[in-house]
Amino acid sequence: MEHLTDVSVEQLQRALEDVEGKKATVRLTAAIAYKNGITQTELAEWYDVQRRTIYSWLTRLESGSLVDAVYDGDRSGRPRKLDPGQHEQLTELLQESPEAAGYDRESWTPALVQQCLADRFGVEYSKPSCRRLMKEAGLRYERSEPPRDAEADTRQTGQSGRWRPQ
Numbered sequence: 551m552e553h554l555t556d557v558s559v560e561q562l563q564r565a566l567e568d569v570e571g572k573k574a575t576v577r578l579t580a581a582i583a584y585k586n587g588i589t590q591t592e593l594a595e596w597y598d599v600q601r602r603t604i605y606s607w608l609t610r611l612e613s614g615s616l617v618d619a620v621y622d623g624d625r626s627g628r629p630r631k632l633d634p635g636q637h638e639q640l641t642e643l644l645q646e647s648p649e650a651a652g653y654d655r656e657s658w659t660p661a662l663v664q665q666c667l668a669d670r671f672g673v674e675y676s677k678p679s680c681r682r683l684m685k686e687a688g689l690r691y692e693r694s695e696p697p698r699d700a701e702a703d704t705r706q707t708g709q710s711g712r713w714r715p716q
Contacts, residue, residue, distance in 0.1 A: 565616035
């Protein structure tokens with residue numbers, strides 16, 4: 551199927567002057583290349599996207615304003631379980647030791663953050679989401695040097711590192 555039959559290269563170039571951002575620029579540049587004979591398959595390889603993504607870009611550019619078509623619409627996603635104030639409280643809490651927060655642990659773990667979220671805010675998060683929250687709070691996981699008997703130590707603690715504030 552032929553795309554952009556009613557759109558000229560000059561129109562695409564003018565639109566390119568009016569857009570901001572990498573995504574919009576890439577989409578218009580791909581459309582210009584398409585108009586100059588590059589196939590959708592080649593464009594997909596150039597931009598490391600699937601061919602159907604190129605198809606979607608070209609289809610969007612055919613309908614309506616070129617400048618509007620290169621931008622993504624709002625994607626609300628799932629609302630956060632913590633409001634901004636609670637998120638700030640959690641960030642501050644994670645900067646302290648778990649002991650200061652009333653837990654009998656030396657360092658934060660995703661499981662402990664999960665428990666803390668349930669205790670303090672009444673919300674449930676998955677462990678991967680707790681890791682994301684820990685990273686957002688500025689914690690980074692540091693692997694520790696394995697002891698001589700690394701296998702025995704890992705069995706006892708269940709981990710070979712700890713989360714620390716940056």
